[in-house]
Amino acid sequence: MIKIVVCLKMVPGKLINAEAGGLIINPYDLFVLEKLAELKKSSDISVIGICMGGESARDGLIRSKALVCDDIYWLNDIKFAQADTIATTKTLTAAIKKYIPDADAVICGGHAIDGETGQVPAELSEKLGITYFSSVADIESFGNDSAVIVRRDERQEMTVRCRYPFLLSVDSFLTYASNLNVIALKRAQKWEYKIISAEELGIASTDCGASGSKTKVINSVNIIYKKESIEIGGSIKEKADHVKKLLQQ
Amino acid sequence: MDKRKIWVVCDAFDHVDSFTGQLISKAYQLSKESNGSVQAVFIGNASDDELKRCALYGADEVVYQQCETKDEKVWLDILSDIYSSIGADIIMFTNTDFSKTLSSLFASRFEVGLTADCIDICFEEENGFVFERAAMSDSVQARIICINSQCCTCTVKKNAFVETEINAPKELNIRKWEYTGSFIADPAYEIINSVKRVCENNTDLDNAKIVFGVGRGVKDRETFDMICQAGKKYNAVVVGTKCVVDDGLLPKKLQVGQSGCSIAPDLYIAFGISGANQHLVGIRNSRQIIAVNNNENAPIFNIADVKIVADVKEFMKEFAE
Incomplete structure (x- = not known):
């Protein structure tokens, strides 16, 4: 059985739908879950979700469980809050090393739509000491000692066979899970989600959350300077002619 | 020190x-x-x-x-x-x-x-x-x-x-520097198949002198096509805000803003762009900015040199003449 860890992040739903409240599964992570659900039908894999987040992550975890996850580790402790990418990486590393040390593959969405840094996957691969594959567009199959993936950048598309263990950063996304069914969802709601605290994980508070972070937002400013603009009045035709004139200069 | x-x-x-x-x-x-x-x-x-x-x-x-x-x-x-x-x-x-x-x-x-x-x-x-x-x-x-x-x-x-x-x-x-370690990459993978991607868009955004930006205020395909046509006429590259790219009107590489690229053309014309900060950070180095928007209080006008309050579609009908 091939053991696959999926890193999950819950992000504000309003980033996808202005009316949506609460948190949803990051669309890049959702693509991974959906893909694994598809592959699970034909290959012998077990999928373990790992997520750092508070109580508001529960709904997304239920969906992840219903979609494909056999097991979920929920790193839920106020001490993990406000982590930057370094502190997040250390926390995820500690959890993977403690609970899933024999993982064959670790898969992350390429970036989260709320932070948009895309740094955690590479950072995590370095801390875990496993091979890193970025720009993954698709996952084709899982074999006994390797998996076949598709990597895509601006210049080329490559189908690659990679040996376990490795970490993938996936650049495809989905906003809607079509493999989700009601019965699985009901079952997932009744499942008991293991909540893991910093103490249980055995990570020092100086290694996680705000105290373990190496960056800090000091304040926010507006660096877009207001300009004095000239308003062009008149008819639509006069306005259009003015712009044409500027373009000819 | x-x-x-x-x-x-x-x-x-x-x-x-x-x-x-x-x-x-x-x-x-x-x-x-x-x-x-x-x-x-x-x-x-x-x-x-x-x-x-x-x-x-x-x-x-x-x-x-x-x-x-x-x-x-x-x-x-x-x-x-x-x-x-x-x-x-x-x-x-x-x-x-x-x-x-x-x-x-x-x-x-x-x-x-x-x-x-x-x-x-x-x-x-x-x-x-x-x-x-x-x-x-x-x-x-x-x-x-x-x-x-x-x-x-x-x-x-x-x-x-x-x-x-x-x-x-x-x-x-x-x-x-005289690095004494290994220069050999770890061959943890094997390439099965490699296909060169046909570049659909060869536009050189970095060196573009004139850029036209399309925002959510461009509501229909017809208006969008008029902007593209005008772009050809004036040798301008047409780019978009995040929502326009998410809608599939333009490819990701033509997205301008924090999660897309930053540009610094001589002239930037913003069509139907309200001016979310997300987008503004990508255009702030433009030498001159003209903004066309039907909302006279749109934030884009704060950083525009030339302000034109008009419906984009109506404006384009005249402009494309």
Whole structure:
């Protein structure tokens, strides 16, 4: 059985739908879950979700469980809050090393739509000491000692066979899970989600959350300077002619 | 006190291109603010003459390691070797996919602070180096510092800074690094099949003099097509805001803003763009901005030189004449 860890992040739903409240599964992570659900039908894999987040992550975890996850580790402790990418990486590393040390593959969405840094996957691969594959567009199959993936950048598309263990950063996304069914969802709601605290994980508070972070937002400013603009009045035709004139200069 | 070491990590395979020039120019400015010296760290393959061009932008020294392989892990080991030996206070990387991976691996290995896709950097006595990037959910920029970190690292967005040649370039010292580790990339994979992608869009956005921007205010295909036609006529590249790209009207590479590219054309015309901060950070270096929007209070007008209150569709009908 091939053991696959999926890193999950819950992000504000309003980033996808202005009316949506609460948190949803990051669309890049959702693509991974959906893909694994598809592959699970034909290959012998077990999928373990790992997520750092508070109580508001529960709904997304239920969906992840219903979609494909056999097991979920929920790193839920106020001490993990406000982590930057370094502190997040250390926390995820500690959890993977403690609970899933024999993982064959670790898969992350390429970036989260709320932070948009895309740094955690590479950072995590370095801390875990496993091979890193970025720009993954698709996952084709899982074999006994390797998996076949598709990597895509601006210049080329490559189908690659990679040996376990490795970490993938996936650049495809989905906003809607079509493999989700009601019965699985009901079952997932009744499942008991293991909540893991910093103490249980055995990570020092100086290694996680705000105290373990190496960056800090000091304040926010507006660096877009207001300009004095000239308003062009008149008819639509006069306005259009003015712009044409500027373009000819 | 020793001078602060300001590093710019450069890809010698790219030569001293405009992006490299932008980073060194910013590093030079920071060196004056912070009493520092600028070191351009090159990995790859480039001639001495090529490397000496860094002096034009204000580099004090080039550290050069010849390396025929372009592999993130190999470069990480080389960079770690140089860093462990001479140290740095701040390290700037470009934000190409390769550099983003390299910087993340480096930050993780040394557990130092890393800020992604900066649009500005400054030095303050009180805070040290401060990095700015758009805060996602707000219409403001977050100012970020490194804490408990031996050095500060960041990736920088292309065209966030202006490439500037200095008045009196100094004679540049090229320090050839002699890395003794392995240059062989770990063959943990095997390529089964490789297909070159046909580039659907060869537009040179970096060097475009005129750029037309399309926002959510462009509500139908007809208006969009009129803008594209006018773009052809005036030799302008047509780009879009995040929502226009998400809607599939334009490819991702033509998205302008914090999560897309930054541009600096002579003239930017914003059609139906309200002016979310997300987008504004990408166009703020444009020399002249004309904005066409039907909402006279749209924030885009705050940074426009020329304000035109009009319905985009009506405007385009006249403009495309």
